Amino acid sequence: MGKRVFGSIDSFVESPEADLKLGRLVANFGFLQALLRYADFDEFHLFCPTLDNLKLVQQRLEACVDDALLSKVVLSHHFNVPDALSRTDFSAFHLGDWYWYLSKMARLRARHASHPLPLTAPIHSLNGGDMFDKVAALAAAPLLPGDALFCTSTLGMGVVERHLDHAMAGGTGSRPACRLLPLGVDEEYFTRRDRAASRKQLGLADGGFYLLYVGRLSAATKADLVPMLYLLARLRLEGPGTDWRLLLAGGASASDLDNLRQVVAELRLEGAVAVLGPVSDADKHALLSAAEVFVSPVDNFQETFGISIIEAMAAGLPVVASDFDGYRDLVRDGDTGFRIPTLATRPPQVVGDMLEVLEPNLSSLIYAQGVALDMDAFGRRLIALADNPALRRQMGERGRAVAQAEYSWRAVIQGYDAAWRQLKREADAAGLPPAAAQGRPAMSAIFHDYPTRHLADELMLELTALAHAILRAELPMPATYAEVALLGSGELLSHTVQALLAGPQTAASIRRMVQGQLPVAADHIDYQLGWLLKYGLLRLAG
Known part of the structure; x- marks a missing residue:
């Protein structure tokens, strides 16, 4: 084999x-x-x-x-x-x-x-x-x-x-x-970490009941988190027995962070909600260890999987997430967490008509704003988990086992x-089908009439005074852009110049002389000649 x-x-x-x-x-x-x-x-x-x-x-x-x-x-x-x-x-x-x-x-x-x-x-x-x-x-x-x-x-x-x-x-x-x-997800997410130590590392109060969201903090590209903030405000008003806290971590623009912090202030949640923004991998592991429940109210059609869900499961957290997109595969309702029902409404027809030309984030936002989570069900599920530590442990351990068996990178x-x-x-x-036709015209053919003329076999070329000055080491050789240099070599350049030392030569004869010394394709030689013409080391003779 x-x-x-x-x-x-x-x-x-x-x-x-x-x-x-x-x-x-x-x-x-x-x-x-x-x-x-x-x-x-x-x-x-x-x-x-x-x-x-x-x-x-x-x-x-x-x-x-x-x-x-x-x-x-x-x-x-x-x-x-x-x-x-x-x-x-x-x-x-x-x-x-x-x-x-x-x-x-x-x-x-x-x-x-x-x-x-x-x-x-x-x-x-x-x-x-x-x-x-x-x-x-x-x-x-x-x-x-x-x-x-x-x-x-x-x-x-x-x-x-x-x-x-x-x-x-x-x-x-x-x-x-x-x-x-x-x-x-990587195996490091399955490492068990001490909750108290993680909270101390992050500077979190030890007595709070922490919900954690990790993902882009963007209503346009991931999830509108404002409804969840209102839910948290209501839970804090209606359930004084639980010290509800929420940690929001993930990539975000300055305006996204400002908007979330403004809503937090308007709802008087400054002591309960931390809008962290981007965090390091080390801090993300600490956050996953510090929290009791992972939440992800995703409403955006750009989502197809949900890596953050698997990371949370691997860390042993129960997950409360939207019944939406790839989350439906990942969260086993009542087993590894809860899925919250969603309801969608279509945007006005003009959005569909203009979809191909709308700014992508705008179209994503408009469609996502038509997706609603059942916030009453969301609240009930959070309360059930807050009131039942045994249920949290059971769901967390079950999620860890599922993640290890099905979603570790090894598996x-x-x-x-x-x-x-x-x-x-x-x-x-x-097998392979018969050799395919070229399928598309060459760029040089499409733009054939742009330049005054093209390199042809009969064109007579000769070295310039500049080339001779460079050969005498009076001036340096022009540098070649790194990517362009891949199409040639110092050996090709040397043999091309040597072919012209005896005097003017046609492009065809230069090609024959170089190919007599090097196993190189004709088009690479022609491109080398073009480069020498471009930088003034060659010119058309006569």
């Missing part, structure tokens, strides 16, 4: 920040770490969009992965993808999100792959106004048996299936398989690996 090779045109690292807050960034980097630790591959080929990103990935991995695993990782630039597709029998080629690259990778595979390979990608947010265009592009892409979308929740998979049904209503196009596979990657093995078998059985 040959070696198993994993490939991706995603590097799974977008931000230099070590403490990632956005759900997609957390999920993707967590996935990468878990993939290296738990998946059964001999090599991991990650193709990075820029050299800066490649360096960032290298730094992030060196900080959290041991040398043995790091030795299996091959980092290279996107420019290397066509050659890798032609040379490598990938067992899986997986992306960080279907949205950007999946349809494009299908076209690259059609043009360059010499071995069948499954293309897979997870879903994240599905509510963008351009979803129809993205799904239509996916339906029109040359997908093959073995290609699949990994859907993180049952409801999210339903959205994807309905989009595909709509896009393929005419009976044309390819349809990827949809597989239900969740996201995961999740095992599911991914099993899916990739099956999809690779399907891809191998189907």
Whole structure:
């Protein structure tokens, strides 16, 4: 049996920040770490969009992965993808999100792959106004048996299936398989921590009954928390026996924080509610340990899973959350927590008519403002948990067990690996189709009439006085931009210049002389000639 090779045109690292807050960034980097630790591959080929990103990935991995695993990782630039597709029998080629690259990778595979390979990608947010265009592009892409979308929740998979049904209503196009596979959380979330010590670390009063929300503090992109603040104010008025406290942590804009703090002040909750904003990973672990109950009244259609729910379960907290989106899969009502019923109303027709051009956060906010939680039920569930410590412990321990069995990264990657093995078998059985046509015109053809002229075989070229001054070391050689340098080499530059030392030459003859010395493609030589012309080291003779 040959070696198993994993490939991706995603590097799974977008931000230099070590403490990632956005759900997609957390999920993707967590996935990468878990993939290296738990998946059964001999090599991991990650193709990075820029050299800066490649360096960032290298730094992030060196900080959290041991040398043995790091030795299996091959980092290279996107420019290397066509050659890798032609040379490598990938067992899986997986992306960080279907949205950007999946349809494009299908076209690259059609043009360059010499071995069948499954293309897979997870879903994240599905509510963008351009979803129809993205799904239509996916339906029109040359997908093959073995290609699949990994859907993180049952409801999210339903959205994807309905989009595909709509896009393929005419009976044309390819349809990827949809597989239900969740996201995961790191093992450190299962570490038991002392509640009193965590409260002391955070400076929290030891006697309060703490509810914790962790997630973006944004009504436009996550959850409107104001109704929950009003609920807390009512609970404090009606239930003097419980010292209700609420901790709100997560990424937020300055205006989001100001708005929440203003409502807290208007409701006279300053001593009961802490609007913390972004917190470090260490403080998040302490918050999860310090709280009695985790709450998440999400109302936004951008949500498809809910990593914060799994983090809370792993920490042993009962969860009270919306009966909405991916939360319906995660929270087992009456077992690991409670789901609060939701009711939705449609916005006016003008919102749907303008969805594709509305500012994304505005459209998300408008749809979310039509989603209401049953606040009476919310209050009853919180009171039931506050009044019953045994129920809290039972639900918390049950949630921890479910998270460990189903949502630890170790368990999740095992599911991914099993899916990739099956999809690779399907891809191998189907084989590659006949070589595809180019499928799209070259940029140089589309913009053919922009420049005055193009490099042609018969053009006579010669070195300039500037080139000779540089060769005599009187001036430095112009620097090449890092990404552009990947398309050439010092050896190519040297042989190209040497071909012209004897005097003027045609582009065709220069190409022949260089290829007599180096195994290099003609288009790379032509691009090198173009660079020398651009910086004034070459000119048209005569």
